[in-house]
Amino acid sequence: MSAGSPIAARLGEKLTSSLTGELPAVGTTRNLSRGASTANKVTPVIGMRRTGKTTYLHQLRRERLQQGIPRERLPYLHFDDESLEGVTVRHLHGLIEEYYRSFPALRGESTVIWCFDEIEIVPGWERFVRSLLDSDKVEVFIGGARASLLPAISPELPGRTGEIVVYPFSFEEYLRRHGQSVPQSPAAVSPSQRAALEQTFLEFLERGGFPQAQGLAAKDRRVLLHDYVDLAILRDLLERRGVTNVAAVRSLVRQLLGSPAAPYSIEKLHTGLRAQGITVPRDHVLPLVQHLEDCFLVRTVRMESDSDPQRPAQAGKVYPIDTGLIAVYERRGEPATAAALKTAVLLELERRGREVTHVRTPVGREVDFLVRSSGGAQELIQVCAAATDFGVIERALQGLREAEQSYPHATKRLLTLTRDSIPEKLPVGLSAQPAYEWLLASSD
DSSP states (O other): OOOSSSHHOOOOOOOOHHHSSOOOOOOOOOOOOOOOOSSSSSEEEEOTTTTSSHHHHHHHHHHHHHTTTGGGGEEEEEOOOOGGOOOHHHHHHHHHHHHHHGGGGGGGTTTEEEEEETGGGSTTTHHHHHHHHHHSSEEEEEEOOOOTEEEEEEEESTOOOEEEEOOSSOOOOOOOOTOOOOOOGGGOOOHEEEEHHHHHHHHHHHEEEEEEEEOOOOHHHHHHHHHHHHHHHHIIIISSOOOOOOOHHHHHHHHHHHHEEEEHHHHHHHHHHHHHTTTOOOHHHHHHHHHHHHHSSSEEEEETSSSTTTOOOSSEEEESSSGGGGHHHHOOOOOOOHHHHHHHHHHHHTTTTTEEEEEEEEOOEEEEEEEEOTTOEEEEEEESOOOSSSHHHHHHHHHHHHHHHOTTOOOEEEEESSSSOOOSSSTTEEEEEHHHHHHHOOOO
């Protein structure tokens, strides 16, 4: 499958290899929901770099192979390759024609599952995908590091898109990655099993869930995660977004990742830039923060008072995409466990597809998360790592009581670090459990 220009020849070689070479190792199976397999559908597979999107695409190919789909109907192409520099849509259309010349019986008869990794590098790729869907019987998966991949596709492909977000390992995936069994009922394990589970959970909060960071010593892990952040800045902001103020981006990353689970505001961030002698117009700060969120470096949770979803949040709380990043950037000199616990809960809420905001009561107390399900149900969640401290638990409970006045139909939940840290007496209507039990529970 190679003809014409060197780029066309290289594309042909890569395609042939994907159809005849050995499939990459399976890796840890991910718990990712997706819609039914149908022809003429495109699914973006998005998430921060190095979270396992490429591995997931190969897992999907193996799964389809096990379902009886022949290998020739499972092509895969990765475009983040120096040998493909200068690739154009014309090359891609030529590759499709070359593919069907090799497998003419498939055209119009059998669904071909195309996996395009990092195709966003190719100018005009959206129109190419639409043309492919319109002209052939295909299902398309597109791997990329930007949340804006879906909006970029939607105008070209109305009604045909969903998305799969690949996060760093969840706690369940972490257990399986390390060869540990996942208890069917975490609340019913023996005392010794609970002690081991809680110790593993603490290790998970410290190490985080990036696949390649598992098993590394703390020093090596920090170097690796720092490199991941630098790579995201270079590829997703400087190269692909055309951001030119490198000093401003790096400063914002340090400010945001250095204060995990803490409030932020555009004014505060702008002041921090000015204090370092970095000149950036104030109205440029919010777009930079949005770029950082778009490439999944950070997750922001807006204040519930800023409730218009169409208006960008000017203030709220910021979380890293992985708990392992906290040790790399945390600069407040405080124990990182509390921030890591809240981060793990937020990421799980996002995995479950929940809408999440942050509540501040009229008298200034806070509730970590106000959660809305797709069906409209509401839940107020407080996360306490130091719940044995009477002052901490009392502030958390008081925040829930005050927020309940504004959200009377919301259920209330307290998530703690360990089972022993759950208070003996709890208000009526409040459920409490260790966060690891909640994380291992199936989404309802």
